[in-house]
Amino acid sequence: MFSFLKKLFHRPASKDIAKERLQLILARERVSPSPSFLERVKDDIIQVVNHYLEIDAAAAQVRFVHQESMVALMARIPVLSVKPAALGKKEESGHGEESQLDC
Amino acid sequence: MPQVIVVTSGKGGVGKTTTTANLGTALAMLNQHVVLIDADIGLRNLDVVLGLENRIVYDLVDVVEGYCRLRQALVRDKQFDNLYLLPAAQTKDKTAVNPEQMTALCQELRQDFDYIMIDCPAGIEQGFKNAIAGAEKAIIVTTPEVAAIRDADRIIGLLEAEGRGDPKLVINRLRPNMVRRGDMLDIIDVIDILAIDLLGVVPEDERVVALTNRGEAAVLQNNSRAGKAYRNIALRITGENVPLMPLAEEEGLWDRLRRAVGLGRH
Ligand SMILES: Nc1ncnc2c1ncn2[C@@H]1O[C@H](COP(=O)(O)OP(=O)(O)OP(=O)(O)O)[C@@H](O)[C@H]1O
Ligand SMILES: [Mg+2]
Numbered sequence: 001m002f003s004f005l006k007k008l009f010h011r012p013a014s015k016d017i018a019k020e021r022l023q024l025i026l027a028r029e030r031v032s033p034s035p036s037f038l039e040r041v042k043d044d045i046i047q048v049v050n051h052y053l054e055i056d057a058a059a060a061q062v063r064f065v066h067q068e069s070m071v072a073l074m075a076r077i078p079v080l081s082v083k084p085a086a087l088g089k090k091e092e093s094g095h096g097e098e099s100q101l102d103c
Numbered sequence: 104m105p106q107v108i109v110v111t112s113g114k115g116g117v118g119k120t121t122t123t124a125n126l127g128t129a130l131a132m133l134n135q136h137v138v139l140i141d142a143d144i145g146l147r148n149l150d151v152v153l154g155l156e157n158r159i160v161y162d163l164v165d166v167v168e169g170y171c172r173l174r175q176a177l178v179r180d181k182q183f184d185n186l187y188l189l190p191a192a193q194t195k196d197k198t199a200v201n202p203e204q205m206t207a208l209c210q211e212l213r214q215d216f217d218y219i220m221i222d223c224p225a226g227i228e229q230g231f232k233n234a235i236a237g238a239e240k241a242i243i244v245t246t247p248e249v250a251a252i253r254d255a256d257r258i259i260g261l262l263e264a265e266g267r268g269d270p271k272l273v274i275n276r277l278r279p280n281m282v283r284r285g286d287m288l289d290i291i292d293v294i295d296i297l298a299i300d301l302l303g304v305v306p307e308d309e310r311v312v313a314l315t316n317r318g319e320a321a322v323l324q325n326n327s328r329a330g331k332a333y334r335n336i337a338l339r340i341t342g343e344n345v346p347l348m349p350l351a352e353e354e355g356l357w358d359r360l361r362r363a364v365g366l367g368r369h
Binding site: 013014015016018019021022023025026029030 | 248249252253256257260282284285286287288289292295296
């Protein structure tokens with residue numbers, strides 16, 4: 001009887017576990033919209049980046065990555081070169097490298 | 104102003120058809136003109152829940168294909184002459200109808216009815232798209248379980264994407280004893296998670312199954328708690344402000360004893 005009582009008090013109620021699981025599942029799924037949505041995001045990002053960098057747009061990828069309690073948007077856009085016109089007075093950044101942008 | 108309301112859930116078997124039949128009957132009891140559309144083409148159910156299976160001549164697909172007039176396909180309820188069913192076709196599949204046709208159908212029904220309620224099939228495919236097409240309001244049915252709530256959330260997202268936001272929630276098959284033990288999500292938990300307005304809570308009630316066996320709606324029984332819950336929801340749909348009813352049945356001696364010795368959670 002005693003151990004039963006102890007168990008009762010130490011184990012979290014199953015509904016609390018259900019709630020926690022649901023909140024995690026939904027946090028993930030609510031930001032997993034259709035592929036066409038991600039395509040639109042990708043096109044816009046490419047447009048902006050295009051002002052500054054020569055990129056391989058066809059090879060660009062945009063997706064969500066799930067970390068423990070966070071969802072990040074990951075864009076992987078191969079960079080061919082920096083556009084001279086865009087350099088202006090800002091300092092140079094790496095040429096011809098592939099870089100990742102965390103947005 | 105007529106209202107077209109779709110009853111949907113994502114997950115199957117959570118009580119869409121039971122909810123449609125009972126709310127339709129309860130609205131008819133309130134003297135509203137009601138038509139219930141069974142949009143579950145190929146898996147017709149609403150007819151048997153209402154006990155109208157022997158009166159069907161034509162169905163929704165017959166209407167859409169122009170095989171009969173809409174009037175001819177409407178089946179009048181046994182008890183209420185202001186309650187009608189538009190049955191689903193049983194021998195066709197969901198592709199027999201498209202969203203434009205459903206929208207036109209609902210539009211036509213608006214001329215004769217106050218409430219047009221659509222019993223949506225489970226899932227998010229063509230049948231779902233047909234069912235929501237003509238509706239401007241949605242009732243989401245869920246049970247207090249992880250899988251059902253997750254699917255409900257998906258449906259809420261899809262409705263929003265279709266520009267049919269602001270759905271209302273019905274929590275079905277709640278078991279007060281399990282909630283008290285902490286073994287079932289409670290009302291607040293579910294609302295917290297889904298973040299939509301609550302329309303009502305229907306307790307688990309064995310009589311629902313027994314009454315469905317007879318093709319009778321629970322709302323017609325005074326002693327059915329689910330029936331009472333559905334009558335309250337119908338009143339809320341007509342704009343009345345009805346508080347949530349107390350959910351627990353009169354506590355048994357055993358429960359009281361257990362609580363007295365501190366074994367219960369409250
Ligand atoms: N409040 C309740 N108490 C007890 N039983 C219930 C309750 N609500 C529904 N049921 C039972 O649950 C079962 C499923 O209900 P129903 O057919 O209404 O679900 P559904 O969502 O329409 O299913 P489907 O997705 O297959 O169309 C039925 O046997 C019904 O009698
Ligand atoms: Mg059903």
